[in-house]
Amino acid sequence: MSYLQMLRMPHFLRVLSGSWMGRLPMAMAAVSIPLSLREAGADYAFVGTAAACFAIASALGAPALGRLVDRVGQTLVLAPTALLAAAGFIMIAVAPAQHSTVLTGAVLAGLFTPPLEPCLRVLWPDIADKKQLDSVYAVDSAAQEMVFVAGPLLVSLCLAIATPVTSLWLQAGLCLAGVLVFATAAPSRRWRPTAHDRHWLGPLRKPGLIIALVAPAGAGMAIGTLNVLVVSYAERHEIFGGAPMLLTVHSLASLVSVLAYGAVTWKMETRKRLLFSSGGLLLGYALLTLVPPPVPMFGIMVVAGVFLAPTLVSVFKLIGELAPTGTATEAFAWLVTLFAAGNSLGAAIVGMVLHNGNMHLAAACGAFGALGCLVLLASGYRLLATPAKELSTASH
Secondary structure, X not given: OOHHHHHOOOOHHHHHHHHHHHHXXXXXXXXXXXXXXXXXXXXXXXXXXXXXXXXHHHHHHHHHHHHHHHHHOOHHHHHHHHHHHHHXXXXXHHOOOOHHHHHHHHHHHHHOOOOHHHHHHHHHHXXXXXXXXXXXXXXXXXXXXXXXXXXXXXXXXXXXXXXXXXXXXXXXXXXXXXXXXXXXXXXXXXXXXXXXXXXXXXXXXXXXXXXXXXXXXXXXXXXXXXXXXXXXXXXXXXXXXXXXXXXXHHHHHHHHHHHHHHOXXXXXXHHHHHHHHHXXXXXXXXXXXXXXXXXXXXXXXXXXXXXXXXXXXXXXXXXXXXXXXXXXXXXXXXXXXXXXXXXXXXXXXXXXHHHOOXXXXXXXXXXXXXXXXXXXXXXXXXXXXXXXXXXXXXXX
């Protein structure tokens, strides 16, 4: 099936665009909140505290909201969380100089981030045939890539025509509009929780799924490392467009590769594909430790980017296959949390290493994250077999 045919599938474009729109505010927050607070006269200590409150609240809220969706359905969770998250952004916009109000708003916006990403992924098997899921997840991954490109660009547009606070109002509007488009779509309204045996661990009771969720945190750590490393690299080398240009090349390589990946009809097992793409990711980040001059550095950005999105596509599919019945939304929410945690850890560690001026060691932090991802997947390879594969193996 071509991508054009896929976009014409009933409900496909609506749920994808609604989810994409509703996720933009979270991609904007990393830039808009600090800029708004600085404009209001806040010092960097408070800016960091507010940003941390938002990030930590998001990490804590995602799995809990995912579990709630698995129990009561999408609409009953998405509607109130959209209102609460929008209220949080508005609180910061209205009183950016009031510390208590800002912190309350940051926690509210983070804790009640509408779980659009996991909600979208549990709908795909209802919208597309099983054979089309690789292509569908590829488009999903490409859209996610664009969220983190478009988010900061929207903040820049707000700065060009108004003030940083304007972006917070825009975030509130996009959050409400995105959820409205998504939650009123027929697949979301029809989606009902599957009857299942409840367990206090939820999806985390399955060892193979734990590996599929934790391993991508290593990839997240690699990306977190890269985001900070390129800033330091651009300060030391003359590069057209600076650090953003390096990250743009990385994102474009990832985007092109995932669209090519999704166009292929794969016969290889998902777990085997994941192992190969994770090995490629490690290769890209191992090359990064060379910290070469700008021209080869752009080449390394391409290699690192080419293997990222296919790795995530395989992870999406594997989680959907491994999640115990009735826990898929929570499982995908855990992926969001753990990947973000890895990203934050990578950024924090590389920042401390760069403080001592060692670029090669700083780049090695990303390779270490990619290595951790590959080692976990390789060591738990047998546990990553899907239920159908396990049954086939047992019968022989």
